[in-house]
Amino acid sequence: MGLIEVKNITKRFDDKIVLDNISLSVDEGDIFGLIGPNGAGKTTLIKIMTGLWDSNDGEVIIDGYDIKKEPLKIKEQIGLVPQEIALFDNISAYDNLEFFGYLYGLKGKFLKKRINEALELIGLEEKRKEKVGKFSGGMKRRLNVACAILHEPRILIMDEPTVGIDPQSRNLIFEFIRRTNKEKNTTVIYTSHYMEEVEMLCNNIFIIDLGQEVAYGNKKTIKSMISNNDRILLEVFDYRADMILAIKSLAGVNECIEEKGLIKLLVDKDDFRLEPLLKVIEGHNGKIKSINFEEPSLEEVFLALTGKNLRD
């Protein structure tokens, strides 16, 4: 049983179903990606998981507690980074952190220590006394994250935390996620409609569209859902012209194209073996400069499964 168990969650607004029988499980220490286009139901699911909204059907169990019955016990363990920048604009970064620290029961020297650590972590020590309203978008986003981690939550839920920020801030947030996950075994639920972010950070992924599950599992499983083919890119020089024909005749090779010194292969995952390919190249006096295996991107997976782009 996972740390977070979402079972058959359905949410309706009037007659419109925004979440339809969603189930997922997140293990402790996992970085879990929740992806889908805008309006897919990601934020609704997060609001239900954090006890902000009630579902019409189904249940959310976190660390053995039911969110509807014992919300406070669950809330203590969660740090939420909302999609919007949810900060008090008219007070300083320090005051914002102090406010959220108090809400989670931190006080005195420990609170001060945690605030200083958080400010250092997000690179805002110098700006601690400045009004948040004067901050750039990236700085606000970083502070938005810091407010959620002050109490060292067991579960960190980040709802599109990198929307509209500069690369420097984005990298800082990624670095922080990896660090906190590695050092403190924090379970992270990361929602985004940027596939490359999720692909880079997450181990397990839930793809949602129009309130329904599109795909769920680890990255490999999900990618294998759309194709049994892998792509191999070869950089070879000094080879004889008939080498391409020889490669095409190998077992498991479905396609072989030569393009500006680059050989692109489409191979069957089950039938293809690398060793015969290397032998063929060697037999044709070819010298390998590089060899790359390519999987389909999550963007391609989403396109294949839903027929539309993620950012439509």
Place this chain on the structure above:
Amino acid sequence: MKLLAFIKTTFMATVKNLYSLVLVFSLFPIFLGLLTGYMNEDMFVPSVDMPVMAVKVIDEDNSVESRNLVNFLESQEMRHIVEIKEEGEYIITIPEGYGESFLNGKGAAIEVNVTEEGSTRQGNTLAQIVDKYNEERYLNLMIEKSIEDRIGTEEEKEELYQSIYGKIAKIYNDRLIENRIITIRKSLTSYEHFSITFLSYMLFLVITHLINGDYLARENELYSRIMASPLTEIQYFNYNLVSSYIFVVIFNLLYVLAYRILGLSFTGALSLLIAIVLVQSLLGTVLAAFVSLFLNKVVSNVILDILIILQLLAGVTYVPISKIGDGLLADIIDKYLPNALIVRTYRNYLLYDNFTSIYMGILSMLIVSVIIYMICIIRVKRKRGEAW
């Protein structure tokens, strides 16, 4: 600690934005109040600084009652308002039959004439004093008569009669009548009147500010973030209410104390003033909470804008309105404007400066606040787990 978080944040936000907040919620309404007060000064009856009126009394009745009236006008407590002279700026004519009119229940038509040297405004005040005296006198005589009509022995009636008569004889030294005469004499100065008008305006501005803050917190997910912390909806509502209340009290106090320091209004007992400010701020705070819980942003802003305009119109045009339909329109506005309770309580404070006069206002505001609070709590409980 959680409550402290809310209070501290509100306090810090107030301190960090003090200039703009003071400008909007204190300086601007005070400036408007002073400006309109100054421009309308002539339309209001001056009060304590009113010069002593030289009055000539022509007693055509020469009865016990007419002499009583003259004695009253000559009494100690009236000397700082009226001085009886052979030649006066004001002439009071007590017609023949004045004394009789008390007994037969018909109006005693005393004339108050203002000579060229006198002021119509002060003449009106003098007429009001005489009217009030007549009312008091008539009331006492009616009590006396009802005792006369009682079944009982002559001795008992005589005893009661003597008792009541003794009290009526003390009428000029009685603090009750003195207070009531001061009631008539005292009316709001233009600065006092407009200080109340713009206090209401300021309160509506503060309410609008609080409500929009609530909507913003929901829009930018600050509310969601706070509610994702270990906090119940009721706790959030109460903590928010307390911190908002402190905010409202601060700006209410700033406003009234500024007027008080200037010596133009709210100059009565400080304890009473603070009591009104505390209760009135509570009413304002729960009203703001009520509106943001029950109405959406657009509707609530439209309603608040209308209310601000209405109360401003009523306050600024109070003098002309009070002359329409024998004051009927002014009475209706007084009773039914949304800020009526607040205006009336402050007005009573300024006029009478005693707890008795503001007691009902304070109690009513408290009761209304508690009722609104209870409704809000029910609403918050019902909204638990809903999207809003």
